[in-house]
Amino acid sequence: MKTWFREYTISTKKGSEVVDVTDKVLAAVRDSGIKNGMALVLLPHATATLVLNEDEGGLKQDLLDRLEQLVPQRGNYQHDRIDDNAHAHLKSALFGSIPVLPIVDGRLVRGTWQNFLLIEEDGPRNRRLVVFAMGE
Numbered sequence: 423m424k425t426w427f428r429e430y431t432i433s434t435k436k437g438s439e440v441v442d443v444t445d446k447v448l449a450a451v452r453d454s455g456i457k458n459g460m461a462l463v464l465l466p467h468a469t470a471t472l473v474l475n476e477d478e479g480g481l482k483q484d485l486l487d488r489l490e491q492l493v494p495q496r497g498n499y500q501h502d503r504i505d506d507n508a509h510a511h512l513k514s515a516l517f518g519s520i521p522v523l524p525i526v527d528g529r530l531v532r533g534t535w536q537n538f539l540l541i542e543e544d545g546p547r548n549r550r551l552v553v554f555a556m557g558e
């Protein structure tokens with residue numbers, strides 16, 4: 423069995439935004455040369471997260487708006503006493519995921535509208551995006 427690892431740096435531009443990183447994930451899987459196996463996609467951060475969903479402008483704004491509604495940037499948060507970004511941690515904790523998807527015949531199996539969306543909540547920053555693939 424072969425294992426393969428790639429890390430990208432994604433520079434976010436705003437305090438809060440959604441960035442489609444699907445091209446990078448697909449390139450990593452392609453370059454791995456793995457035909458059948460699985461890929462794990464990790465955003466190793468506590469104030470940004472990854473979701474699988476549609477890259478559509480209105481929906482991306484809906485995601486940010488609804489997150490802000492659930493966890494407003496300003497609130498009575500304990501963590502803000504030391505770091506002033508509790509809202510970003512809470513949003514990430516509520517919505518974070520570490521997608522693991524099958525690779526079949528060299529292609530990542532995912533839904534038509536499942537793009538890899540990085541949700542930034544404490545930017546702008548440089549974020550790491552890790553793709554780990556294993557298989558034959």
Ligand code: ZN
Pocket residue numbers: 501505506507508511
């Ligand atoms: Zn913090």
